[in-house]
Amino acid sequence: MIEPTQDQKNLAGKHGGSAWVGFVVGLIVMGLMVVAFFGGAAADRLVGLKQLDQWLPGLQRLAPTGQKQISQTILNEESAVVGVAERVSPSVVTVAVTTQRQRLPSFFMDPFGMFGNRMMPNESELEPIQQDIGSGFVVDQQQGLIVTNKHVVSSANAKYKVIGNDDKEFEVVRIYRDPVNDLAILKVADASLPAIDLGDSDTLKVGQFVVAIGTALGEFRHTVTTGVVSGLGRGIEAGDGLGGAVEALDNVIQTDAAINPGNSGGPLLNSLGQVIGVNVAIASGSENIGFAIPINVVKQSLANFNETGQFDRPFLGVQYQMISQEAALMNEVPAGAYVRQVVDGSAAAEAGLEAGDIITKLNGKSLKDAKGGLAEIINSFKINQEVKMDIYRDGKTMELTVMLKPSEPAAE
Template sequence: MEKNYRDFLVEKIKAIKRWRLNRRVSQLLITVLVAALAGGVAGFYGYSLAGGKLPLGNITEKQEFAEDQLVIGVAEKSSPAVVSIVATKDLQVFNQRQVNPFCSDPFFRQFFSDSECRSTSTPQTQRQQVSAGSGFIVRSDGLLITNKHVVDIAQADFTVITSDGKKYPAQVLAKDPLHDFAMLKISGSGFPILPLGDSGKLKIGQSVVAIGNALGEFSNTVSRGLVSGLSRSIIASSGSSSERLEQLIQTDAAINPGNSGGPLLNLRGEVIGINTAIAQDAQNIGFAIPIDQVKAAINQVSTQGRISYPYLGVRYQMITPELKQARSLKVDQGALVSGDAQNPAVVPGSPAERAGLREGDIILSINGLNLTSEQDLAKVVQGLQVGQAVQIKLWRADQTLTPVLILGERN
């Protein structure tokens, strides 16, 4: 291919000379064609070196090597703070035993009746592993984070296994009532920890690293990927229970069963998410809880020993152009207080009921924070405190009202 292209250009140069054009013009054309030859040859070799694939962007081998080194550094630095969490509990098992030993012999069996050869089962209790997940240490005295569904097992004991193979009995300190998040404590000091990053600064396409106890068998498995999406909502199932999870990070970093509770890290080695779920009927679609959602809960556990969330007590729909048109509403944004036959719009006995809120009210703002599709009612309320007095601006029957209420605590 290279030879044919060169011969073609040489013939063109000879033709230019035969035309006896102005010397300056000839030199210019020759220069252009020689440059084209050099570019064509270089392009051909570049194409071949790329394995027949055209390179995307201007990523050099040096830049790719630098990013690889970042990932390697994150894995080496972070893995000691990532742990496996194993749940065990006493399970009843039955041992089958034949009373008559001759019944198992084909020859002697014919001389005994079925009742004489009936086996008996003896119930016994055995301690068995019932699940395995991941977690990571956030405080050097052994405070660690995992998913709620990893430790939401009745009458189970939990063991934390660190990267060096040491085992520690773990105490469940708190389970988050809103998010798939829990905190555990192991005894000791001087544990390696992971710093918490800022998930609010994440960008789609950003490189991330996931570490965890893949399949409950391969501890400290490292996978690399990208932030594929933000603010995802899913229905996550675990056993016989399911829950809706909001504002999740979507990633194509491999997240397998057993990775639940492990960290999702940026290339600075900061935790920006807690790996929590995968899409069962797809490949490379995993989800993580943004770390910003649980920072307040971590502080609460550290100071109060439990997790609490403020509670308003209304059911609502955020106003969209479609809802505005369907309900003939006079405002463009806000939260429309609405329920159904089974679920009242205002929960009886709630702070909202005590403040006089009604079905059909539109909550426009809380403490001056306007409610929008990006900043909905739940997000604003979660940023407040239990027992805090807040002023609500609402629209009712063409009037603006501003009641004040005291936020309760969500059960």
């Protein structure tokens, strides 16, 4: 066997070490290549994103900014509603009525037939029942005056209370009913209920944001709903829903804020928390159509009260329906107030006004130009003022003189 020389062994050792070193170096190089490849790809992606942001900066910022704007708008609207509700709730009340109901008799049966299974009733008794029927709001803290609808407190024999947002109850000691509009003033012997701010209904715009607060369905107190002013200057006939009295209301505010019978008499408010209307009616058989009496009508009644100590207003004494210019042209009659009925003993009756007449002018002022119709013009006059009235009867125009009387006493 031939043994390698020492020089050959040394040479072989050097080549073996070089191979190992080469192997290790190769692995390192391959690793660096892999890192370089994938690292470069990742870097390319990062650079690509950076370039995309530089090329299309709007795309990166549009969505977040838009979302912020929408969120801020929603937040502002929510804050407005919350602020209005918190600010006015102490001034909004629930109107409740207490009536007497026949208590059902208690019966004692003879289970063993000792008395022929006869029913033995106890003596029947009357029991008071209290029910929430409407809403209202405080307009004078010191005098304890509260506005609501006349139809909410229509019963002359019932006892009424108002209930604050803290469930504290106050007895109604006097009621003033407006003979012209569906309005009533309640008086309580307490000065703790804060008055609400009254706005200006003449400055309202269609589309304006509104808030309604009241006792929804006569059950859910201080319900808050929102909407917009859907229309202005509407004329409606409001009934009690039972086939009873129907009342014509002119120049009312239309809104899509949810209003129901329990909201009657409650406030319709602007975004500042000021009352701009008194919720009065809903359109039968429809949704999101409610109506409110402009607050400036209430202001006129309050002004008369502060001046005379009564809520009396000039009272003509007619039931009427406004005839629009379009309807007048179609029927070949003048525009104005069509008299449906004349109240016996009223100023209109004494002046000779008859059912079927059309009132066209009062002291030279045309009714077709009056935004609020006949009631608006009558309210601009004084009690006991003499007024010239132009009417259309049987195809002829004539003039009557009427002495306006105070509204009928409607206080209890």
